[in-house]
Amino acid sequence: MQSRLSAFRYWISNRFVWSGAGRLLARLWHRCMPAFAIRREVFGLTIYLDSRDHPFAWYASREELEQAENIADTLSTFHGLIWDVGANAGIYSLRMASLGNPVVAFDISPKAIAYIQRSASRNGLTNIVGVPRAFSLTPVRYRAPNTAIAGNRLSDADGGDRQAITYQEAAAQYGIPTVIKMDIEGHEEAFLKSSEFKTWLVSNQIALVVELHRPEFWNLIWSDMNVTKLHPQIALVQPGMAT
Numbered sequence: 001m002q003s004r005l006s007a008f009r010y011w012i013s014n015r016f017v018w019s020g021a022g023r024l025l026a027r028l029w030h031r032c033m034p035a036f037a038i039r040r041e042v043f044g045l046t047i048y049l050d051s052r053d054h055p056f057a058w059y060a061s062r063e064e065l066e067q068a069e070n071i072a073d074t075l076s077t078f079h080g081l082i083w084d085v086g087a088n089a090g091i092y093s094l095r096m097a098s099l100g101n102p103v104v105a106f107d108i109s110p111k112a113i114a115y116i117q118r119s120a121s122r123n124g125l126t127n128i129v130g131v132p133r134a135f136s137l138t139p140v141r142y143r144a145p146n147t148a149i150a151g152n153r154l155s156d157a158d159g160g161d162r163q164a165i166t167y168q169e170a171a172a173q174y175g176i177p178t179v180i181k182m183d184i185e186g187h188e189e190a191f192l193k194s195s196e197f198k199t200w201l202v203s204n205q206i207a208l209v210v211e212l213h214r215p216e217f218w219n220l221i222w223s224d225m226n227v228t229k230l231h232p233q234i235a236l237v238q239p240g241m242a243t
Contacts, residue, residue, distance in 0.1 A: 033051055033052040033055075034051065034052065035050055035051055035052040035053070036050075036051050037049070037050065037051070037115075037118070038050070038051050038054070038057045038058070040057055040062070040065065041062065042062060042065050042066055042091055042094075042095075043066055043072070043091075043094070043095045043098065044098070045094050045095070045098055045119070045123050046119065046122045046123060047089065047090070047091060047094060047119045048089070048115050048118050048119050048122070049089045049115065050089075050111070050115065050147075050148050052147075053111070053112075053147050053148040053149045054089060054148065054149075054150070065091060066091075066095075069211075069230065069231040069233070069234050070230045070231055070234065071092060071181065071209060071230065071231075071234060072091075072092060072095055074209055074230055074236055075092060075095070075096055075179065075181060075209065076095075076096075076099065078101075078178050078179040078207060079100075079101060079178065080101060080102075080177070080178030080179075081101070081102050081103075081104070081174075081175050081176070081177045081178055082096045082101050082102070082103045082104070082177060082178065082179055082180075082181070083103075083104050083106065083170070083174075083177040083179070083180040083181070084096070084103060084104070084105045084106065084181050085106045085135045085180055085181065085182040085183070085184060086106065086107060086108075086135070086181075086182060086183035086184040086185070086211075087105035087106060087107045087112065087113075087116060087130075088107060088109075088112050088148065088150050088183075089112060089115050089116065089119075089148065090105050090112070090115065090116035090119060090120075090128075090130075092181055093105040093116055093128055094116070094119055094120065094123065094125065094128070097120065097125045097127050097128045098123065098125060100127070101127070102127045102128075102129075103127060103128045103129070104128075104129045104131060104170070104174045104177070105128060105129070105130050105131065106131045106133065106134075106135045106165065106170070107130075107131075107132065107152075108132075108133070108134040108135075108142070108144065108145060108152050108153070108154055108184075109132070109144065109145050109147065109148045109149075109152050110132040110144055111145075111146065111147060111148040112132075112148035112152075113130040113131065113132040114130075114132075115148060116128065116130050117130050129174065131165065131170075131174075132144070133162065133163070133164060133165040134154040134162070134164040134165070134184075135154075135164060135165055135166075135167070135170070135182075135184060135187075136154060136164035136165070136166060136187065136190070137166060137167070137190050137191065137194055137196075137197065138164070138166060139163050139164055139165075139166055139169070140154070140163070140164050141159050141160050141161070141162065141163050141164075142154055142155065142159070142160045142162050142163075142164060143159070143160035143161070143162065144160070144162045150185075151185055152185065153184065153185035153186060153187060154184065154185075154187050167197065167200065168200075176204050176206065177206055178206065178207065179206065179207040179208070179209060180206060180207070180208050180209070180210075181209045181210075182208060182209070182210045182211065183210075183211040185213060186213040186214070188210055188211065188212065188213065188217065189214075189217060189220065191210075192210075192217060192220035192221065192222075193220060198222055198225075201237075201239060202225075202239040205239050206239070207236065207237065207238045207239075208235075208236070208237040208238075209230070209234065209235070209236050209237075210234070210235050210237065211233055211234055212233050212234070212235060213233070218235070221235055221237060222237070225237050225238060225239060225240065226238040226239075226240050
């Protein structure tokens with residue numbers, strides 16, 4: 001679990017990042033900073049992040065990278081096939097793979113997936129499959145971003161030359177997961193509103209660790225599922241009647 005000091009530092013840095021000054025600095029950073037790989041040691045693994053796309057790699061402590069939202073501890077209680085949907089640089093993907101789990105990492109950014117594959121190779125992990133495609137309920141078309149920033153998101157109004165992968169297509173190609181970690185910058189709303197997706201989770205006994213990008217998303221969590229609040233924005237949803 002995250003220490004109080006680390007949690008306070010994380011809270012302070014988050015407050016600044018989302019402030020007006022922080023947003024302005026971020027825009028300048030993403031525009032002006034040269035792009036090159038940064039190596040960090042996280043969970044005892046060497047992980048590569050992009051200097052321009054991942055500014056937090058410069059200021060976040062190792063503990064903050066590992067335990068910022070209690071996701072890593074939660075995922076570590078599951079064993080089996082892991083889907084990391086919205087994997088970005090793959091810290092959780094690499095962690096779960098290092099524990100012996102097969103992992104499928106999905107991200108809308110080909111650049112992010114390339115970093116995951118580079119990190120996996122550096123650590124000798126052969127049980128990660130990287131999928132450079134957006135994840136959606138329907139096979140919408142989109143334009144792939146050329147950055148690996150965490151805020152990249154799917155916009156089905158853009159059209160484009162790429163097609164999102166659906167959860168049914170992913171299951172047919174990669175297998176039914178034990179748990180899905182989903183962080184797709186607000187597109188979670190579509191999944192939380194889908195009765196078909198919920199039925200699929202329940203029928204296959206799949207747990208869902210989901211980041212809720214707006215407070216009202218909590219109201220979309222299914223009342224007949226077991227729900228644990230891991231963080232103000234993170235929920236663990238498991239099939240079964242609520243207790």
